[in-house]
Amino acid sequence: MIKIIMHGCNGHMGQVISEIVKNDEFSTIVAGIDINGEQKNDYPVFNSLAKCNIEADVMIDFASSKAVDALLDYSTSKNIPVVLCTTGLSEEQLKRIQEDSKRVAILKSANMSLGVNTLLKLLQDATKVFVPAGYDVEIIEKHHNQKVDAPSGTALALADSINQVLDNEYEYIYDRSLERKKREKKEIGISVVRGGTIVGEHEVLFAGTDEVIEIKHTAYSKAVFGKGAVEAAKFLSGKAPGLYDMSDVIG
Known part of the structure; x- marks a missing residue:
């Protein structure tokens, strides 16, 4: 069973993925991160990554580009692979992803379907x-x-x-x-x-x-992106450091 931290759990995609994982026998969400901290799910929700003390195998990110730097800090310090689904990243953030992927597995794709x-x-x-x-x-x-x-x-x-x-x-x-x-x-x-x-x-x-x-x-719905993100998380769990994309998942 793959243990997932859902970064941006209270957003629309976070809720979509939460429902998908409920019906997936190979994965479970053990914690959620969302800035408003509202408890919408049957797993604990923290309003910052710094407060999360729950062990996991991989993180799925569907949050904001403003939160990506803290996400990468957490990923590299805890050695937790991350499926990075947030778009609109700056050139500096894209360069950092390249560098951080030398230390931890990161999967980034323009579309998760x-x-x-x-x-x-x-x-x-x-x-x-x-x-x-x-x-x-x-x-x-x-x-x-x-x-x-x-x-x-x-x-x-x-x-x-x-x-x-x-x-x-x-x-x-x-x-x-x-x-x-x-x-x-x-x-x-x-x-x-x-x-x-x-x-x-x-x-x-x-x-x-x-x-x-x-x-x-x-x-026809955003569920297709959520399904892809969950499959990507299963693929990325336990992978060696490197920069991956969805072609690696379907390949």
Whole structure:
């Protein structure tokens, strides 16, 4: 049984993961951390990591970028691996994650969905077939009207996965209205939609002459990210120091 500390336990994703773990026979949450300290769960909740004295095998983080530095301090001092799901990290924090991963196992991914991370691998195979044959690549991502970053980290991860096959020679185009000109061959267009309560939708188009191939992932609830985070925690428990991502989990 893998013992988990849930960092950000009272947030929406923290509650989603708490429910998932309740029905998982291989893991249990032994403590939660949340700044408001409210007791919403059947495990003890602390308002700071410094007050947590419960042993665990791994931590899952779905909190705030402001809390990541303290999280890394705790992880490295206690030698507890961490599944880092918080987004919007600064360049300094990203550099620190690289350094701290030499001391403790850290798993960081732009998207925790098992489906999206399988899609990343499928896109590389598709790119090897379609782009040399002259197909254009376009990405369309849709999210709810409360999302502040655009394009999404997942859309950029999809583009990066494709561009890796293309020796990173392709340019990302975010707004075609800035300049009136034909599409260049070595471009990956990324279009953004924000509206309503769309959880997350990512579509990749390989557009050729008289043919379009569409590869798409739709998340209907945030539970898909929670399930991925729990699987990542199981994978990371007991791992040697290093920087991991979801491709290691599904691989």
